[in-house]
Amino acid sequence: MPSLIPDGIPRSQQAISVLWPSFIVAIIASGVFFSAFDPRDLIPFNLDIDISPVAAYSIGFLLFWLLASLSSFGTLYFTISNCRFLNKQRD
Amino acid sequence: MATSEATPAEPVLYEAHKKIYPRDVSGYFTRLRVISLVTLLGIYYITPLLQWDGRQAILFDLPARKFYLFGLTLWPQDFIYLAALLILAGLALFFFTAILGRVWCGYACPQTVWTEAYLWMERKIEGNHNQRKKLDKAPTSAAKIRTKALKHTVWIAFSLWTGFTFVAYFTPIDVLAEELLNLNLGPWETFWILFYSFATYGNAGFMREQVCKYMCPYARFQSAMFDSDTLIVAYHPERGEQRGSRRRGVEPATVGLGDCIDCNVCVQVCPTGIDIRDGLQYECIACSACIDACDNIMDKMSYPRGLIRYTTENSAIGKGQKILRPRIMVYAAILLLLSGSLITHVAQRVALDLDVIRDRNTLYRETPEGLIENVYTLKILNMDSKPHRYSLSAEGIDGLKLVSDQAEIEVEAGSVFEMVVRLQADEYNLEARSVEVNFHLQAQDSNHLNASREARFVGPGSS
Numbered sequence: 020m021p022s023l024i025p026d027g028i029p030r031s032q033q034a035i036s037v038l039w040p041s042f043i044v045a046i047i048a049s050g051v052f053f054s055a056f057d058p059r060d061l062i063p064f065n066l067d068i069d070i071s072p073v074a075a076y077s078i079g080f081l082l083f084w085l086l087a088s089l090s091s092f093g094t095l096y097f098t099i100s101n102c103r104f105l106n107k108q109r110d
Numbered sequence: 111m112a113t114s115e116a117t118p119a120e121p122v123l124y125e126a127h128k129k130i131y132p133r134d135v136s137g138y139f140t141r142l143r144v145i146s147l148v149t150l151l152g153i154y155y156i157t158p159l160l161q162w163d164g165r166q167a168i169l170f171d172l173p174a175r176k177f178y179l180f181g182l183t184l185w186p187q188d189f190i191y192l193a194a195l196l197i198l199a200g201l202a203l204f205f206f207t208a209i210l211g212r213v214w215c216g217y218a219c220p221q222t223v224w225t226e227a228y229l230w231m232e233r234k235i236e237g238n239h240n241q242r243k244k245l246d247k248a249p250t251s252a253a254k255i256r257t258k259a260l261k262h263t264v265w266i267a268f269s270l271w272t273g274f275t276f277v278a279y280f281t282p283i284d285v286l287a288e289e290l291l292n293l294n295l296g297p298w299e300t301f302w303i304l305f306y307s308f309a310t311y312g313n314a315g316f317m318r319e320q321v322c323k324y325m326c327p328y329a330r331f332q333s334a335m336f337d338s339d340t341l342i343v344a345y346h347p348e349r350g351e352q353r354g355s356r357r358r359g360v361e362p363a364t365v366g367l368g369d370c371i372d373c374n375v376c377v378q379v380c381p382t383g384i385d386i387r388d389g390l391q392y393e394c395i396a397c398s399a400c401i402d403a404c405d406n407i408m409d410k411m412s413y414p415r416g417l418i419r420y421t422t423e424n425s426a427i428g429k430g431q432k433i434l435r436p437r438i439m440v441y442a443a444i445l446l447l448l449s450g451s452l453i454t455h456v457a458q459r460v461a462l463d464l465d466v467i468r469d470r471n472t473l474y475r476e477t478p479e480g481l482i483e484n485v486y487t488l489k490i491l492n493m494d495s496k497p498h499r500y501s502l503s504a505e506g507i508d509g510l511k512l513v514s515d516q517a518e519i520e521v522e523a524g525s526v527f528e529m530v531v532r533l534q535a536d537e538y539n540l541e542a543r544s545v546e547v548n549f550h551l552q553a554q555d556s557n558h559l560n561a562s563r564e565a566r567f568v569g570p571g572s573s
């Protein structure tokens with residue numbers, strides 16, 4: 020019986036399935052988020068940070084990407100480990 | 111996470127990637143395709159160079175939070191238009207996919223556009239598909255290193271130009287060029303240029319058809335938009351089979367064969383490396399290379415063209431193609447409705463916004479004349495591309511008086527103007543402790559440009 024999930028998915032494709040969907044999500048998220056909020060109004064605790072708008076948008080985007088990647092990574096991790104578990108049970 | 115211990119004995123779903131060397135092809139559709147690809151590349155690289163009213167015609171000015179689209183300046187408030195535009199683009203994709211199949215993939219997708227551009231450079235430097243394959247197999251030699259180095263240098267230069275152009279959609283291209291020439295590009299600009307260049311280099315130089323196969327969401331769900339009347343690239347098995355080789359000029363029927371001479375040219379030209387004779391496959395990006403390739407073979411054999419052709423499932427079984435079908439009409443109706451409403455909204459969009467903030471420190475004050483006074487901060491946003499002069503009025507209470515230190519309200523194009531105004535009213539005219547008042551702003555040179563905003567006027571309360 021074929022295994023539920025191909026354990027043989029190459030690393031590179033695993034990386035893509037984590038980084039790529041989260042990249043798209045990060046674009047949408049930063050688009051919506053920064054339309055509503057000006058990064059200049061968002062500096063927390065009245066900190067005196069001098070940060071250029073481009074830097075603020077870039078960091079915002081990268082943070083969204085990181086968050087979404089963590090979520091994608093979780094999905095991939097659980098899918099693979101669950102399937103491995105089910106495969107083992109079946110054997 | 112991929113384990114070393116688990117090596118499944120079953121067939122793996124993902125086969126190891128084999129590099130594809132698409133053979134050159136020429137013909138009607140190839141020409142059409144080149145025209146489309148070159149036009150799109152041209153639009154991409156030229157757009158940031160266009161000027162309008164002394165500024166870049168299309169620019170997402172992030173620091174200023176404005177989006178310039180020729181004569182139109184969009185603000186974050188106008189986000190909805192951009193969102194609507196994206197939805198519209200998505201719907202248009204549905205519509206065209208339902209009628210024309212994957213034309214987007216073959217003729218317009220950036221992945222295809224840049225892959226073809228990179229392939230073209232590869233062909234110019236390394237030669238045709240056979241020479242390229244031979245070069246890759248050849249042992250390392252000075253000549254091989256030289257050719258490869260040349261190719262990658264050209265690729266990287268083109269990638270950097272692409273990345274630079276990309277960032278020029280967000281930072282004015284003249285500023286960017288000057289910073290680059292003076293070698294003082296900002297760190298984030300540098301980062302994004304390199305990021306985008308790297309992505310282009312990787313996707314167009316190496317990943318190529320794998321992006322379509324493994325990463326493209328459209329490729330996965332396009333089949334949902336297909337029906338039996340959608341245009342597809344298809345091989346005509348009744349005519350082609352029994353396939354087999356024969357000498358030129360042989361009448362197929364006399365040797366018991368179909369029209370396919372099994373020369374495999376259609377497979378060699380395919381950029382995704384599939385055999386169209388196996389039927390419709392989701393890897394097929396409908397680039398039509400195999401159509402041209404096979405037509406050329408048919409010409410050589412003096413057989414009629416079109417063994418591989420654009421067709422629909424229905425016309426392939428002799429049913430004739432129907433273009434106007436319910437699904438198309440529904441897509442078209444939604445598309446028309448949405449684009450119509452978007453156009454009217456943009457046309458009627460008032461390039462003026464008024465924000466009123468009541469002074470929170472004092473509820474109200476009494477003036478020496480015994481009037482009740484409230485203080486407000488007004489934020490006037492002129493979203494137009496011209497400066498305007500405005501008149502301000504307020505109403506809602508009998509005998510309401512508007513007092514301001516500002517005799518004239520003039521706001522520069524695309525800027526925000528803040529002013530403090532006071533409203534004064536007689537206590538007798540106040541019907542409640544808090545009454546609604548209305549500020550009204552009217553441009554002096556255009557009837558259409560006006561904005562209203564309500565606010566509360568607070569008094570001591572009726573007793």
Ligand code: SF4
Nearest residue numbers: 380394395397398400
């Ligand atoms: S099968 Fe034909 S149309 Fe489809 S991708 Fe290959 S060459 Fe292009």
Ligand code: SF4
Nearest residue numbers: 370371373374376404
């Ligand atoms: S190019 Fe045409 S004739 Fe040649 S193998 Fe393909 S279908 Fe057959």
